[in-house]
Amino acid sequence: xxxxxxRGSISGLASSKRSFVSRQPPxxxxxxxxxxxxxxxxxxxxxxARLAEFEPDxxxxxxxxxxxxxxxxxxxxxxxxxxMDADVVPHLxxxxxxxxxxxxxxxxxxxxxxxxxxxxxxxxxxxxxxxKIDAPSTEPAFPPDGFRYASELVEFIKSRGxxxxxxxxxxxxxxxxxxxxxxxxxxxxxxxxxxxxxxTQYFFNNAGYFHFVNEVRRRGLDTPIVVGLMPVWPYEQVAxxxxxxxxxxxxxxxxxxxxxxxxxxxxxxxxxxxAVTQSEELLRNGAPGIHFYTLNRPEAIVRICEHLRGQRVxxxxxxxxxxxxxxxPASLS
Ligand code: FAD
Numbered sequence: 396x397x398x399x400x401x402r403g404s405i406s407g408l409a410s411s412k413r414s415f416v417s418r419q420p421p422x423x424x425x426x427x428x429x430x431x432x433x434x435x436x437x438x439x440x441x442x443x444a445r446l447a448e449f450e451p452d453x454x455x456x457x458x459x460x461x462x463x464x465x466x467x468x469x470x471x472x473x474x475x476x477x478x479m480d481a482d483v484v485p486h487l488x489x490x491x492x493x494x495x496x497x498x499x500x501x502x503x504x505x506x507x508x509x510x511x512x513x514x515x516x517x518x519x520x521x522x523x524x525x526x527k528i529d530a531p532s533t534e535p536a537f538p539p540d541g542f543r544y545a546s547e548l549v550e551f552i553k554s555r556g557x558x559x560x561x562x563x564x565x566x567x568x569x570x571x572x573x574x575x576x577x578x579x580x581x582x583x584x585x586x587x588x589x590x591x592x593x594x595t596q597y598f599f600n601n602a603g604y605f606h607f608v609n610e611v612r613r614r615g616l617d618t619p620i621v622v623g624l625m626p627v628w629p630y631e632q633v634a635x636x637x638x639x640x641x642x643x644x645x646x647x648x649x650x651x652x653x654x655x656x657x658x659x660x661x662x663x664x665x666x667x668x669x670a671v672t673q674s675e676e677l678l679r680n681g682a683p684g685i686h687f688y689t690l691n692r693p694e695a696i697v698r699i700c701e702h703l704r705g706q707r708v709x710x711x712x713x714x715x716x717x718x719x720x721x722x723x724p725a726s727l728s
Contacts, residue, residue, distance in 0.1 A: 421674070421703040422684035424451045424621065427475055427691055428724045429459070429467035435722035438691050439471060444478040445693040449700045451481045452684055455513055455561075455594075457724070458486040469503055484561060485509055487552075488517025489542040497541075497548065501555065511559040513594065514552055514585075516545040518726070546584040553589030562590040564620065566607035567598050570641035579610055586618050593618055594686050597625035598642055599669070601676050608681075622677050625688040626695045627652065628666035629723075636726060667695055671702040678703070690723055 425446050430436050443454070456471045472483045485504050489497060504512060542548045545562055552558050562585045565578055572578035582593070598604060608620055627633050627644065630652045637644050648669060655661040674685050685703075687696050 418450050418452055421678055421700075422452050423449055423700055423703070424481075424684055424686045425454045425696065426457065426623070426686060426688045427454065427471060428457045429471035430691065430722050431467075432722055435691070436474065438722070440474055440478055442689060442691050442693045443475045446689070446696060446700075447479040447481070449697075449704070451479070453482040453484055453511070454479060455484040455486060455686070458488050458515070458517070459725075469507060472504075472509065473507065482511060483509060484511040484513050486513040486515060487548070488515040489545070489548040490517035490519065491538070492541050493538045494540045494542075494551070497551065498555075501552065501558070505557055510557065511561065512552060513561040513563070514545055514548045514590070515563055516542070516548070544581070544584075546581070546588045549585050549588040549590050559592075560590045561592045561594055562586075563596060563623075564593045564607070565596045565641070566603040567596070567600070567641060567643055569596075570639075579607070579614075583611070583614060583616065586616055590618070592621065594621045595623045596640060596642060597623045597688060599627070599645055599648060599673065600643060601673060601680075603643075604677065604682070605680065619683045621684045621686050622674075622682045623686045623688060624670060624674060624677075626666045626670040626699065628663055628695050630662050630666065632723065639726075663695065667698045667702070670695070670699045674699065674703055 425443075427439055427443065430439050454475055456468050456475060458468045468485050468487075472485050475481075476483045487497070487500055487504075492500075501512075537543050542551065549560055549562060552560055562582075564582045564585075565572070568575045568578045569581075572581065586593075595604065595607075604620075604622060611618065611620065625633060625642075627648055634644055634649070634652075636642075651665055652662055655665065677685065687699070689696050
C-alpha cells in the first residue's frame with residue numbers, strides 16, 4: 396500500500412458558513428436518522444434544534460440500505476438544516492444500487508446544496524433486494540454495474556468532483572474483516588481512492604482508537620479520524636446492536652448496567668458518565684472531534700456536551716429517561 400499525505404485536513408470538514416476550526420472546542424458533531432412516523436419527524440427537528448446550541452462542526456444523516464433510502468435521507472437533511480446552522484452531511488451507501496441510482500442520489504444532494512458526503516458500502520440487509528442479485532442469498536446484493544466496496548464508491552464520487560468525502564472506519568475491526576491489519580489496508584484503500592476524512596464506528600475502548608490512528612499515521616496518512624460515539628443508552632438495545640456491529644462492550648460496563656436493571660435513571664446517569672470520561676480522554680489525546688450517534692434523542696447528548704463544555708449540568712427529569720414508544724433506528728429495534 397503506497398503512502399500518501401492526505402489532502403483533507405481538519406479544516407477540510409469546514410462548513411461554507413463557518414469553518415470547522417473557528418468553532419470553539421470541544422469539537423462535536425451529531426448523527427441523526429430519517430424517521431418513519433410523523434412523531435419521529437417532530438422528534439428529529441426538536442432534537443436538532445435542541446443540540447444546535449453546541450455549535451456542531453457538522454451533522455450527518457444515515458441512509459437506509461437497499462436503494463430507496465435517500466428520499467428520507469434528503470428530507471431529513473433538509474429538516475436538520477432548517478433548524479441548525481451547521482453543515483449537513485448525507486450518508487450514501489452503495490449496497491443494492493446501480494451506478495445510475497448512485498448518480499441520481501449524488502445529483503439530488505448536489506442540487507440541494509450539500510457539498511459533503513459520507514460514502515459507505517452499507518450493511519448487508521437481512522432480506523436482500525430481490526432485483527439484480529448476482530450473488531448467493533447469503534451474500535449482499537451487488538448489481539453488476541454497482542460497487543462491491545466503499546472504496547469503489549469513493550473513487551466514483553471523486554471522479555465526479557464536487558463532494559468532500561468522508562468514510563467509515565473500525566478501530567476494533569469491521570465484523571467481516573479477516574484481521575485488523577486487512578481492515579486497516581481496506582480503510583487505507585478508501586483514502587487512496589479519494590476520501591478526505593473518516594468517522595469511526597462507535598467503541599468503548601479508547602486504546603483501540605489510539606492504536607488504529609497510530610497505525611494509520613505510521614503508514615503515512617494524516618487523514619482526520621473523527622470519533623463516532625454512542626452513549627451506552629438505552630443499554631439493552633445498544634448491547635444487542637454492539638454484538639452485531641462488532642463493538643466490544645467491556646465487562647465492567649455490562650456488570651454495572653445489569654446491576655441497574657430496574658433503575659433506568661441510574662443506567663442513564665452511568666451512560667452519561669462513561670461517555671463524558673471517554674470523550675474527555677479522546678479529545679485530550681488528539682481526537683479531532685466527537686461525532687455523537689444521537690438516535691434522534693437529545694437528553695444524553697445534551698448532558699454529555701454540557702459536561703464537555705464545563706457548563707452547569709441540569710438534572711434530567713425521570714419522565715424524560717427511557718425511550719418509551721419513541722421511534723429508534725430499525726437497526727437497534
Ligand atoms: P467497506 O469499507 O466496503 O468495508 C466492508 C468490508 O469489506 C470490511 O470488512 C472491509 O475490510 C472489507 N473490504 C473492503 N474493501 C475490500 C477489498 N477490496 N477486498 C476485500 N475486502 C474488502 N450503514 C448504513 O446502511 N447506512 C448508514 O447511514 C451507515 N452509516 C454509517 C456511519 C459510520 C460512521 C459507520 C462507521 C458505519 C455506518 N454504516 C451505515 C454501517 C456500514 O454501512 C457497515 O458497517 C458496512 O457493513 C460496511 O460499510 P463500509 O463503508 O465500512 O464498507
